[in-house]
Amino acid sequence: MRRATIIDGKAVAASVIDVVKTAAAALEQQDGVTIGLAVIIVGDDPASHTYVTSKSRMAKECGFKSVQHTLPTHTSQGDLATLVNTLNADSTVHGILVQLPLPTHLDSEAIIQAIQPEKDVDGLSVVNAGKLATGDLKTGHVSCTPAGAMVFVRRIHGEDLSGLTAVVIGRSNLFGKPMTQLLLNANATVMTAHSRTKNLPDICRQADILVAAVGRAEMVKASWVKEGATVIDVGINRVAAPESGVGKTRLVGDVAFSEVAEVAGIITPVPGGVGPMTIAMLMANTVIAAYRSVGRNLSPKLELWPSQDSA
Numbered sequence: 049m050r051r052a053t054i055i056d057g058k059a060v061a062a063s064v065i066d067v068v069k070t071a072a073a074a075l076e077q078q079d080g081v082t083i084g085l086a087v088i089i090v091g092d093d094p095a096s097h098t099y100v101t102s103k104s105r106m107a108k109e110c111g112f113k114s115v116q117h118t119l120p121t122h123t124s125q126g127d128l129a130t131l132v133n134t135l136n137a138d139s140t141v142h143g144i145l146v147q148l149p150l151p152t153h154l155d156s157e158a159i160i161q162a163i164q165p166e167k168d169v170d171g172l173s174v175v176n177a178g179k180l181a182t183g184d185l186k187t188g189h190v191s192c193t194p195a196g197a198m199v200f201v202r203r204i205h206g207e208d209l210s211g212l213t214a215v216v217i218g219r220s221n222l223f224g225k226p227m228t229q230l231l232l233n234a235n236a237t238v239m240t241a242h243s244r245t246k247n248l249p250d251i252c253r254q255a256d257i258l259v260a261a262v263g264r265a266e267m268v269k270a271s272w273v274k275e276g277a278t279v280i281d282v283g284i285n286r287v288a289a290p291e292s293g294v295g296k297t298r299l300v301g302d303v304a305f306s307e308v309a310e311v312a313g314i315i316t317p318v319p320g321g322v323g324p325m326t327i328a329m330l331m332a333n334t335v336i337a338a339y340r341s342v343g344r345n346l347s348p349k350l351e352l353w354p355s356q357d358s359a
Contacts, residue, residue: 052279052312055200061324064199065110068331071346072111075338083112083338084140085169088131089147090154091121096147103145103327110331113140121151128154129162136164142341143169143334166340169333171195177221180229186345189333194227196325197280201231201257204278204314209236213254217241217268217302218261223282227259248272258312260302268303276313279303282322 075081085107089100100116107114117131128150135141144167150156160168165175171191179188190198205212214236218224224240231238241251243262252258252272260268261282273279283302292298301318309315316322339346 052309052315054309055314055316055321057200057316057321057324060199060203061196061328064325064328064332065106068110068328068335071335071339075335075342076111079342079344081338081342082140083110083142083335084115084138085112085143085145085334086115086117086135086138086141087145087147088117088119088128088135090119090123090128091151093149096149100147103330106327106331107334110335112331112334115141123151123154125154125158128159132159132162136162136167139341141167142338143167143330145170145330165189166337169330169337171226171333172222177226180226180233183233185233187340189337190230190329191222191226192326192329192333193282193322194223194230195329195333197227197259197282197322198230198234199325199329200280200316200322201278202234205257207234209234209257212236212256214238214257214259215241215252215255216259216261217248217252218259218263218282220261223261227261231257231259262302264302265300266302266304268308270304270307270311273308273311275311277311279308279312279315280322281305281316281318284318284323 072083087100087104089096104114104116135144144163146159148156160172161174163173165173168176168189171189176188180190209231214231216224216228219240219242228238228240239251241248245251249272253274255274255277257278258273259280259282263283265285265287281301281303285300286297287300289296289298299319305317336346
């Protein structure tokens with residue numbers, strides 16, 4: 049029985065990081081610019097601190113100057129906004145990342161929108177969302193997880209997706225909508241499915257490229273998938289794993305991996321698929337921001353998403 053090719057997300061992420069390192073070194077050598085990434089974390093949530101630590105470590109590995117601002121849980125909206133404005137005005141900072149979620153007394157949306165779009169390397173501002181919606185990939189930043197998923201799609205199918213049908217399950221602002229737009233900008237015929245979509249399995253079976261991002265463990269079954277399709281699983285769900293011991297859990301995606309792998313042509317695993325790409329794309333967005341700050345664009349060799357103009 050045929051089985052899908054499994055994408056090694058760690059290997060692809062490593063290849064992106066290699067290009068980022070080279071680009072960062074070249075910018076420092078040619079323009080005297082050390083790339084700066086500022087990370088803000090508020091409170092003491094262990095998971096958030098783990099994520100921030102990994103991002104800071106990767107930034108330093110890429111040759112960036114990484115500065116972490118750790119603020120107490122009781123930090124006020126005004127104090128946080130003041131810090132963001134200070135970083136906006138700092139020419140040595142090319143990217144600003146605010147680790148989410150923030151404590152509940154803070155207005156996260158207001159803080160995200162306060163970051164200069166040029167430094168919004170998470171790609172979450174309405175300005176960057178609008179640029180993506182209008183196809184402007186020259187000056188905007190694409191949010192990291194869909195950008196990473198698009199790297200897979202581009203490397204599998206090429207830059208031009210004309211004639212291919214894509215289905216994205218999920219319509220969140222963080223992933224579903226930007227992923228749909230990236231696929232559309234690459235000339236795919238795109239359908240966005242969601243919780244109110246009728247006949248969802250029938251719609252999914254039309255997809256040459258099926259992207260699942262709904263947060264429901266192993267929802268997508270083999271019978272939903274067109275034979276030979278590319279399946280990108282963005283879900284991260286923790287489920288019970290009694291076979292590993294009492295109280296043990298394991299991570300699974302939104303796709304029933306074992307059975308779908310017997311039908312799909314190419315599939316991403318969970319963990320080890322899209323996940324590693326998120327931090328890699330954060331580093332890529334930061335290096336792109338730094339190049340733009342000196343009036344330069346990176347070449348298509350970075351291979352992040354379609355229509356990346358050359359320098």
